[in-house]
Amino acid sequence: MSHASRSVKTVFIKTYGCQMNERDSDAVAAMLCNRGYALADSERDADVILLNTCSVRDLAEQKALGKMGLLTRMKRRRPGLVLGFMGCMAQRLGPQLLERVPKADLVVGTQKLHRIPDHLDRLLANGRHPVTDVADEAGSENAICGHVAPQARPTAFVSIMQGCDMQCSFCIVPATRGTERSRSIDDILAEVRALVACGVKEVTLLGQIVTSYGRGQMPIVHGNSPFVQLLEAVNSVPGLERIRFMSAHPQGFRDDLIHCYGRLDKLCEHVHLPVQSGSDRILRAMRRTYTLDPYRRIVEKLRARVPDIAVSTDIIVGFPGETDADFAASVKLCKEMEYDNVFLFKYSNRSGTPAAALPGQLPAEEIVRRHHQLWKLTETHAAHRSSALVGRVLPVLAEGEPETKKVEGRLFGRTRCNRLVYFPGDASQRGQTLDIRITRAKPHTLYGEPDLPSAGH
Numbered sequence: 525m526s527h528a529s530r531s532v533k534t535v536f537i538k539t540y541g542c543q544m545n546e547r548d549s550d551a552v553a554a555m556l557c558n559r560g561y562a563l564a565d566s567e568r569d570a571d572v573i574l575l576n577t578c579s580v581r582d583l584a585e586q587k588a589l590g591k592m593g594l595l596t597r598m599k600r601r602r603p604g605l606v607l608g609f610m611g612c613m614a615q616r617l618g619p620q621l622l623e624r625v626p627k628a629d630l631v632v633g634t635q636k637l638h639r640i641p642d643h644l645d646r647l648l649a650n651g652r653h654p655v656t657d658v659a660d661e662a663g664s665e666n667a668i669c670g671h672v673a674p675q676a677r678p679t680a681f682v683s684i685m686q687g688c689d690m691q692c693s694f695c696i697v698p699a700t701r702g703t704e705r706s707r708s709i710d711d712i713l714a715e716v717r718a719l720v721a722c723g724v725k726e727v728t729l730l731g732q733i734v735t736s737y738g739r740g741q742m743p744i745v746h747g748n749s750p751f752v753q754l755l756e757a758v759n760s761v762p763g764l765e766r767i768r769f770m771s772a773h774p775q776g777f778r779d780d781l782i783h784c785y786g787r788l789d790k791l792c793e794h795v796h797l798p799v800q801s802g803s804d805r806i807l808r809a810m811r812r813t814y815t816l817d818p819y820r821r822i823v824e825k826l827r828a829r830v831p832d833i834a835v836s837t838d839i840i841v842g843f844p845g846e847t848d849a850d851f852a853a854s855v856k857l858c859k860e861m862e863y864d865n866v867f868l869f870k871y872s873n874r875s876g877t878p879a880a881a882l883p884g885q886l887p888a889e890e891i892v893r894r895h896h897q898l899w900k901l902t903e904t905h906a907a908h909r910s911s912a913l914v915g916r917v918l919p920v921l922a923e924g925e926p927e928t929k930k931v932e933g934r935l936f937g938r939t940r941c942n943r944l945v946y947f948p949g950d951a952s953q954r955g956q957t958l959d960i961r962i963t964r965a966k967p968h969t970l971y972g973e974p975d976l977p978s979a980g981h
């Protein structure tokens with residue numbers, strides 16, 4: 525191609541997995557922009573392509589490996605192309621990834637993301653010397669703080685901690701993300717204030733287990749956990765309108781946190797609280813450290829404080845040893861809770877986790893059958909909860925024009941209860957909170973019209 529001597533190198537990052545990965549990709553992109561790189565719109569015209577990988581389920585790893593296979597073929601035609609893995613699979617497999625994919629140049633683990641600009645500088649200057657960088661690094665949790673073009677969006681993710689000290693028997697995250705490390709309240713506040721100065725109205729505080737934020741590092745004050753202290757501090761930032769967080773763990777969801785709802789005006793009426801199973805026996809085998817009774821009490825207390833609160837959860841079907849009765853207990857729990865949204869996962873065996881070696885691994889077809897059965901039920905609940913909002917006027921933070929299904933003059937945004945809403949409007953309203961009358965509902969989407977003060981009727 526003719527632009528071989530182009531001086532600014534461009535990078536494309538493709539992200540798999542959870543919100544933490546989205547956040548990490550954005551922070552890495554910001555570091556690269558500061559270093560003089562530009563972001564490519566697509567992989568076709570990028571000098572560097574990074575895959576930010578997920579290891580939570582096998583399928584996510586297979587997707588990234590398949591993608592990298594296609595990219596290495598592209599590299600035959602573009603020999604200067606630099607290809608890298610970052611994130612959880614990079615951390616989990618380390619140098620093995622370079623053995624499996626010899627044409628890749630870079631493998632960067634979850635505690636070394638801030639080193640990516642240096643590694644790319646060197647790779648682009650010296651050509652092929654593949655690099656693996658997956659060691660632990662103290663303080664790396666503080667490196668995830670930059671944002672690309674925050675003024676382009678009224679919502680932002682803020683990483684408040686890294687890692688998880690729980691040992692849920694199915695979960696690879698403690699191995700890929702390391703031990704719990706929290707950022708200071710002051711650092712997080714500085715980031716939130718800077719985002720608000722750029723026009724951000726809503727922040728989602730992210731961590732693998734935010735209810736453990738600051739545990740052992742910061743004191744309890746007047747009965748309030750460090751996480752509650754953080755919520756109070758963020759709630760006091762002028763100009764910010766909304767606060768969300770994910771994910772919480774039932775074990776740390778105490779009354780001090782429950783009492784934040786309705787007390788802190790910016791805290792949205794939505795809680796994502798993963799339960800994983802409706803069977804105490806399975807919860808024990810999962811090493812989830814709680815039983816269903818206290819979990820139910822948390823949800824009851826939340827609903828008593830905020831009757832309209834939206835409750836979502838994660839459930840795994842087909843954990844090793846899950847009997848028909850255990851599965852029926854998950855079905856029963858869903859009926860009882862009538863969740864606004866359930867993220868339903870088919871159990872995926874992750875080697876190295878304690879559950880990987882358990883007896884009673886279920887056949888894939890049975891897991892698929894249970895998944896489908898529970899999915900249909902939880903969709904009817906989502907539909908019911910959604911349609912209950914038809915006719916109401918709700919404040920919706922206009923986020924922008926939908927990227928897919930783009931319709932002229934249509935915006936999307938979210939209610940405080942985290943439902944996606946489409947409504948007529950124009951791009952100049954982005955960042956405004958508008959009163960929208962809900963006219964139609966799908967299980968996970970609402971449609972509405974601006975509620976204009978009517979002329980007398």
Ligand code: SAH
Pocket residue numbers: 542580581694695696697731732733770771798800838839840869870871872873874
């Ligand atoms: N604490 C984190 C958990 C990350 S994994 C958070 O909620 O942000 C996200 C969800 O993936 C978990 O709650 C669990 O429901 C699901 N999950 C984790 N490991 C899994 C596995 N081996 N198979 C299937 N689902 C899994």
Ligand code: F3S
Pocket residue numbers: 688689690691692695696697698732733773
């Ligand atoms: Fe995984 Fe359990 Fe932590 S699901 S991220 S080990 S709370």
